[in-house]
Amino acid sequence: MTVKTRFAPSPTGFLHVGGARTALYSWLYARHNQGEFVLRIEDTDLERSTPEAIEAIMDGMNWLDLKWDEGPYYQTKRFDRYRDVVATMLEAGSAYKCYCSIERLDAMREEQMAKGEKPRYDGKCRHDHSEHGSDEPFVIRFKNPEDGSVIFDDQIRGPIEIGNKELDDLIIQRTDGSPTYNFCVVVDDWDMGITHVVRGEDHINNTPRQINILKALGAPVPVYAHVSMILGDDGKKLSKRHGAVSVMQYRDDGYLPQALLNYLVRLGWSHGDQEVFSIPQMIELFTLDAVNKAASAFNTEKLNWLNNHYIRTLPAAEVVPYLEWHMADQNIDTSNGPALEQIIAVLGERVSTLKELAAQSRYFFEDFSDFDADAAKKHLRPVAAEPLQLVKSKLAALTDWTAEAIHGAIQGTADELAVGMGKVGMPLRVAITGAGQSPSLDVTALHIGKARCLARLDQAVDFIAKRAAE
Template sequence: MTVVTRFAPSPTGYLHVGGARTALYSWLYAKSQGGKFVLRIEDTDIERSTQDAIDAILEGMEWLGLTWDEGPYYQTKRFDRYKDYVAQLLEQGKAYKCYCSRERLDELRESQMANGEKPKYDGKCRHSHEQQEGSYVIRFKNPTEGKVVINDHIRGKIEIANAELDDLIIQRSDGTPTYNFCVVIDDWEMGITHVVRGEDHINNTPRQINILEALGAPVPEYAHVSMILGDDGKKLSKRHGAVGVMQYRDDGFLPQALLNYLVRLGWSHGDQEIFSMDEMLEHFSLDGIGQSASAFNTEKLIWLNQHYIKTMPVAEVAEYAKWHFEQQGIDLSKGPSLEQVINIQADRVKTLKELAEISRYFYEDYNEFDENAAKKHLRPVAQQPLEAVKANLAAISDWNAVNIHAAINATAEQLEVGMGKIGMPLRVAATGSGNSPSLDVTLELLSFEQVAQRIDKALKYISNRANS
């Protein structure tokens, strides 16, 4: 048997982290078993489904690298298929037309709730074969005896008595099929062998299994994943920070870090925390997913992101970082290679967004000095050290970190002062702030002409300060 899994989001909003984790688990299982992964857009809720949401889902999946082997399929383009199967069930006596009015159903529900009963359709039209005037829905004739048994990969054995279920509407009065029916037909026709989805679908599963069996279709295996909670124990939402996958891209996270974090949000392999994609594929199993809800911890995600920024091949980090520099209007053609900048900045940042923010001075002159740094280090006492170090830097014939370091050291010896008296004014002059990597490697990525111009800018600042 070839394993076939699917991810089937409803396009009513962005791809959230819960959906992304479900997609990851589904994708990993298919790929680890040498199977296929199908993407299906469940857009039967026509009023709430939008093209923007579809685009956001596709963009999120592509950014995460969760490529699909088939699809994307759209349920709204398959309505004729669903209607054929509804007609088949009607013909076989496994479905029926229900003419009950909205008013009658509302009264029935209110009466049942008042009597402490579980609200469900009472089957009034189930045994009536007479054609009536007016609109109708079509209901599936659910078995009234026996039970549905689900051997869930995560939750174990789940049993639901058929007497607990009512006759599900499978086609609305306007002729459109309902979600639960579309899912059944799609899973069957697309050959889905394993359904990985959120625990909120557990109530749908016995209904879907009964329809599959009525059609003579094979029943897939199921794995219902627990929800993700915020760190306060409540359901994850916007108040906990970013919940849409592309917001994490915008905030400067690497997809590799987010995938590593999501895979561990409910699944484990010993005490291992860091997983490459190859390691995920090697070790992942549906039976290794825990039943308990998982709490989202942004601090841990940040820690993982730092790890990946520091340890991933620099060229790969640069591919993702480039977008952030462009977003901030930084022209990468006017300075060192992005790989060179990442090499000296990676240890100093938590996100790619932050990397771009603190690296602007490599590509363009700053407009003004950081106020606190200038106040502290660009004082009249710094004038002589800056003039001397500028002269020594000008004497370098081969502009590299070793020679720059030697020139700064020589200046300190020449003036008989500590390195800090040279280094800090020079750092503020060269970068506009008091924070940067080691001065020798920082200046190496700038040209001498840039450094000299910025030293002159600092000297002018000092002069203006002394005369004010």
């Protein structure tokens, strides 16, 4: 048997973190078993489904590089198939027309709740249509078994049993002829040969209903695995108040997809004490029985740690395309400056996100006219004019613009003036970067370039002169 899984989001919003983790687990299980992964768009909610949401889902899946083998399938394009199956069920007697009005159903539910009973359809039309004419509006309901129970062995939670008396005859086709969610899912899983359904725990109540419909159709029943929810740092269900919950927001905030995938796979699954997993390692090691059934708490600090790890350890060429996006987003023209691979090597240790990396690299590519106020006040004082002029002359004299030569010029300036390196280094740092922090000065100056460094030193000396004159 070929393992076949699916990810089936409803396009009513962005691809959120919980959905991305479900997609990842489903994708990994298929890849681990040399199976196939299907993408299906469950867009039967015509009022809430939007083209923009579909595009957001596709963007998220593509950014994460969770490639699908089949699809995307759209439920709205399969309505004829659903109607055919409904007709077959009516003919077989496993479904029936229900003419009950909304008013009757509302009154019935109110009465049941007043008695402390679980609201459920009472089956009035299951046996008798004598009060209704053939031209009256109707829905079609599934004739759920009245006795026995549904038992399924959840791959994460173990055996689950629900009595059929707890389930009512759910509607499978509305008055306007459109099919309902639970019915479409069943027909799709059957037609697409889905063998394993990995989805959120909020679907557990749907599973026995879907299993009963599958059995009524004579269709194979997939293996089910229901993943627990993700909580925020405060122990409450992850939501917008916790910050980024959309996958593409994590891109915008400067995270690498490799880091987010690594973080998500560990958010409920483990392999010993290992924290860092490449995609091939995830595929090799992932199993559903190692997924924890307890809820997982999102920890942004850990995600930041992982992101920094990947920025530092991935081949720089792999990181460059993602960094290019942030450079463009921050309107940094990288055509005049060092290669981005060099920027990653220089600044990668110092940042948690690519957004920070881009922001901190601006002085490598763009000149500036203003210095950081606090840094200038502290380090661009009249006493710094002499060290800056001397180090400029030594840098200007260099024939080899290397980190070693630059370091020698800075050290030589300190030795000649008989001052500590900080008396030269800190004013020099502010002069050539505009701020009080940077990587080591020799490497920083190397990548800024000789001409730019000399011009910025002149700018800093002029700034000091004007400050002294005021």
